[in-house]
Amino acid sequence: GDSVTQMEGPVTLSEEAFLTINCTYTATGYPSLFWYVQYPGEGLQLLLKATKADDKGSNKGFEATYRKETTSFHLEKGSVQVSDSAVYFCALTTFTGGGNKLTFGTGTQLKVEL
Amino acid sequence: DAGVTQSPTHLIKTRGQQVTLRCSPKSGHDTVSWYQQALGQGPQFIFQYYEEEERQRGNFPDRFSGHQFPNYSSELNVNALLLGDSALYLCASSLQTSGSYTDTQYFGPGTRLTVL
Numbered sequence: 001g002d003s004v005t006q007m008e009g010p011v012t013l014s015e016e017a018f019l020t021i022n023c024t025y026t027a028t029g030y031p032s033l034f035w036y037v038q039y040p041g042e043g044l045q046l047l048l049k050a051t052k053a054d055d056k057g058s059n060k061g062f063e064a065t066y067r068k069e070t071t072s073f074h075l076e077k078g079s080v081q082v083s084d085s086a087v088y089f090c091a092l093t094t095f096t097g098g099g100n101k102l103t104f105g106t107g108t109q110l111k112v113e114l
Numbered sequence: 115d116a117g118v119t120q121s122p123t124h125l126i127k128t129r130g131q132q133v134t135l136r137c138s139p140k141s142g143h144d145t146v147s148w149y150q151q152a153l154g155q156g157p158q159f160i161f162q163y164y165e166e167e168e169r170q171r172g173n174f175p176d177r178f179s180g181h182q183f184p185n186y187s188s189e190l191n192v193n194a195l196l197l198g199d200s201a202l203y204l205c206a207s208s209l210q211t212s213g214s215y216t217d218t219q220y221f222g223p224g225t226r227l228t229v230l
Contacts, residue, residue: 004156036221043118043204044157044221089156093219099170100208100217101147104156 002027004090006105013112019077021108023064023090026071031092033057033066033073034102038087047075047088080112116141118207118222126228127195135190135225139207146188147219148180151202163188164210192227200229 007022025031032051036044048057053068062077073090090105119138127133139146145164149157159172163182182188186207192199203226206219 034218043120043223044206046218046220049218091156099147099162099164100219101159101162101170101172102149102157102206102219103159106156107154 002031002092002094002103004092004103004105006088006090006108009087009107009109011108011110013080013110015082015112015114016079017112019075019080019084019110021075021088021090021110023073023075023105024071025073025090025092027092027094029094029096031094033064034091034093035062035064035073035075036089036091036104038089038107040086044089080110082112082114085110085112118205118220120203120205120222120225122225123223124226124228126230128230129195129197131195131229132191132193133195133227135192135203135205135227137188137190137205137207137222139186139188139205140220143207143209143220144186145208145210145217146182146186147206147208148188148190149204149206150174151204151224153201157204160190195229197229200227202226 034049035047048059050057050066056065087107091102093100147162148160151157161171166182177193202224204224205222208217208219
């Protein structure tokens with residue numbers, strides 16, 4: 001079945017540091033890939049997505065490139081801010097069984113300090 | 115443009131009771147999915163509704179059931195509650211476009227269920 005593996009957290013960085021959160025996946029079909037972010041006490045917000053190999057999703061300074069050869073979708077940001085502190089979830093969807101359920105990783109908590 | 119809304123925000127029940135959670139999709143969306151998120155975990159897919167029918171289901175027992183109404187809103191029902199059902203229940207909506215699996219799902223704030 002489909003699965004997503006994320007690096008374990010928490011990841012603690014100083015403000016303006018470079019961020020990488022690793023994500024690899026296993027999928028039975030050709031997946032679309034997503035990063036969602038969850039702030040404390042809130043639901044999930046879509047951060048970015050990519051639907052085919054070599055696509056780069058980007059939003060709010062975050063980027064991730066769909067790498068089919070390495071089955072990866074690593075999240076990067078060049079300079080993090082305290083406001084980026086949240087839990088980040090990598091997810092995939094494939095159109096199997098008539099629907100498009102999302103399969104999530106376990107999440108990576110990011111803490112950014114001044 | 116209203117986003118996905120869920121009610122109630124919080125709920126406390128005791129073991130064996132039944133609960134109903136509600137979701138209104140984002141304006142213009144016709145598909146609703148439900149997820150369970152245990153503390154410290156990623157969301158787990160429960161089921162998805164489209165055209166008032168369950169079209170995909172995750173690995174959850176029959177105690178979990180749902181419904182979609184003609185206005186696309188949805189309910190999640192859980193019977194015979196167990197302690198392990200304590201979690202954040204998330205609703206997500208999307209727009210079905212020619213069966214494309216790239217349809218993006220947008221999430222509501224969730225309902226926090228505590229079972230005592």
